[in-house]
Amino acid sequence: MNDNEPKRAACPICRRPVDPAFSPFCSKRCADIDLNRWLTGVYAVPATEEEDEDGDRPRQPDEET
Numbered sequence: 001m002n003d004n005e006p007k008r009a010a011c012p013i014c015r016r017p018v019d020p021a022f023s024p025f026c027s028k029r030c031a032d033i034d035l036n037r038w039l040t041g042v043y044a045v046p047a048t049e050e051e052d053e054d055g056d057r058p059r060q061p062d063e064e065t
Helices: 028-039
Strands: none
Touching: none
16 A cells, blocks of 8 residues: 555454445445444443432432431
8 A cells, every 4th residue: 555545444343344335334235233232222322320410419229218
């Protein structure tokens, strides 16, 4: 590869070259694999509930009011 040539994007699932019809994937199969991962929670973003929107710490079930 020449340094002047643009680098081709790779499919995030199988690393094959991206097909513009299925961008950023190489095929419908890889797009469907990615969608399934989102729907089943594989890509879930971890969250911590330290404070609510008012800045108060959430009450635990065993705490007194």
